[in-house]
Amino acid sequence: MIxxxxxxxxxxxxxxxxxxxxxxxxxPAIGEEKVKKAIEIASETIPTDSDFNTMVVAYNIYKKLRKENNNVEIAFISGSEKSNVESQIDFAKKLDKAIEITNAEEAIIVYDSPEDAKAIPIIQSKLKVIGIERVIVEQYRGVEETYVLLGRYIRKAISDPRFARIFLGVPGIILIIIGIFSLLNLTIYATPAILIVVGLALLVRGLRIDEYIEQWWENSTIMVIAAIISIISTIIGIVEGYYVGITIKVYDVSSVFEILTVILPFIVFAVVVLFGAKAISKVMNKDIKVWHDIFRIISIIIIYYMIVLISKNFEENIIGVQLQTMYTLSIITMVLVSLYVVFSIIEKRLT
Known part of the structure; x- marks a missing residue:
C-alpha cells in the first residue's frame, strides 16, 4: 500500500x-494519452515481450494512485541502443525533460530487467524514489513456448550490437583461426589460440573494456589509434626479447642488459607514441599544458640513450666510464627536474 x-x-x-x-x-512519452498510445503500439508489435507487460503494470499503478486522489503523472522513458554509458546519458537527458514538464518531486520506478536497473541511481539523483516495482513475467515451460522464447533470444543476440559482438564476433574469429591453421597445417596450435581468444573475449566483456574503448574512441580517436600502435610495439618488443633470451646460455648482469636493450626501443617507442598523441590532442584543444607531454617525450628519449650507454659500458666492463655515465645521468636528471619546476611556475602565472 503506497x-x-x-x-x-x-x-x-x-x-x-x-x-x-x-x-x-x-x-519521453509523458501523460496518460501518450502512454496509452505507446501501450497500444506495443500490444500489436511485442505482445509477448516482458516490456509490454511492464508498461501495463506501470499504467495500472498510475491509474490506482490517481483513483486514490494522489497528485500523480506517468512517463515512459528510454535510453538508447548505444553503449551502456551513452544509453544512461540519453536516459538522464530525457528524465530531465520529463521532470521539467511534470514538475515532479518523487518517483515510483517500474522496470523488468537488470539492464533497466542501471537507471535507478540516475533517477535517485534527481527525484526522491518512494517505490520500486520490478516486473517478472512467468513463462510457460511447454516445448512450443520454449522454442518461441529461444528464438526471441537468438534474434536479440544477432540484432542487438551489444550481444552480437560476443555471440557472432567471437565464434567468427574462432572459425577463421581454425580455417587459417588448417591451411597452414598448424592445427596443433588451433586449440591454444582459440582458448586465448575466448579468454580475451570474456576478460574484455567482463571488465567492460570494450565500452571504455568505445567511449575513449568517441572522445579521442587519436589516443585509441596511438594505444593500438603502442600495444603492437610492446608485444613485438617482448617477442624480440624472448628470442634473444632463449639464445643466452649464462645469465648475468650483462645478459640482462642485452635483453633490455632489445626490448627497450619498442617500449620507448610505445610510450613516446602515447605521449605524442596526447600532445596532439591538447594542441587541437588549445591546451597550454601540452608542454607536459613534450617534456615527458624529451625526458624519456634522453633517459633511454643513457640506459643504452650504461648497458654498453657494463658489457665492456669499463668502470671509469660507468662512473662518468652515472655522473652524467645525475646531472641530466637534476636539469630536467629544475626545468620542470620552472615551467610549472610559468604555467601557474599564465593561468
Whole structure:
C-alpha cells in the first residue's frame, strides 16, 4: 500500500536499451494519452515481450494512485541502443525533460530487467524514489513456448550490437583461426589460440573494456589509434626479447642488459607514441599544458640513450666510464627536474 502524499509523483517505466524506439515510440512519452498510445503500439508489435507487460503494470499503478486522489503523472522513458554509458546519458537527458514538464518531486520506478536497473541511481539523483516495482513475467515451460522464447533470444543476440559482438564476433574469429591453421597445417596450435581468444573475449566483456574503448574512441580517436600502435610495439618488443633470451646460455648482469636493450626501443617507442598523441590532442584543444607531454617525450628519449650507454659500458666492463655515465645521468636528471619546476611556475602565472 503506497502512502497518499500531496507532492507530485512521477510513475516512470524504464526502458534503458530503447526497445520502445525500435517499435516507433518516441520518449519521453509523458501523460496518460501518450502512454496509452505507446501501450497500444506495443500490444500489436511485442505482445509477448516482458516490456509490454511492464508498461501495463506501470499504467495500472498510475491509474490506482490517481483513483486514490494522489497528485500523480506517468512517463515512459528510454535510453538508447548505444553503449551502456551513452544509453544512461540519453536516459538522464530525457528524465530531465520529463521532470521539467511534470514538475515532479518523487518517483515510483517500474522496470523488468537488470539492464533497466542501471537507471535507478540516475533517477535517485534527481527525484526522491518512494517505490520500486520490478516486473517478472512467468513463462510457460511447454516445448512450443520454449522454442518461441529461444528464438526471441537468438534474434536479440544477432540484432542487438551489444550481444552480437560476443555471440557472432567471437565464434567468427574462432572459425577463421581454425580455417587459417588448417591451411597452414598448424592445427596443433588451433586449440591454444582459440582458448586465448575466448579468454580475451570474456576478460574484455567482463571488465567492460570494450565500452571504455568505445567511449575513449568517441572522445579521442587519436589516443585509441596511438594505444593500438603502442600495444603492437610492446608485444613485438617482448617477442624480440624472448628470442634473444632463449639464445643466452649464462645469465648475468650483462645478459640482462642485452635483453633490455632489445626490448627497450619498442617500449620507448610505445610510450613516446602515447605521449605524442596526447600532445596532439591538447594542441587541437588549445591546451597550454601540452608542454607536459613534450617534456615527458624529451625526458624519456634522453633517459633511454643513457640506459643504452650504461648497458654498453657494463658489457665492456669499463668502470671509469660507468662512473662518468652515472655522473652524467645525475646531472641530466637534476636539469630536467629544475626545468620542470620552472615551467610549472610559468604555467601557474599564465593561468
Amino acid at each position: 502512502k497518499i502524499i500531496m507532492s507530485k509523483i512521477l510513475i516512470i517505466y524504464v526502458d534503458i536499451d530503447d526497445d520502445l524506439g525500435k517499435i516507433g515510440v518516441d520518449t
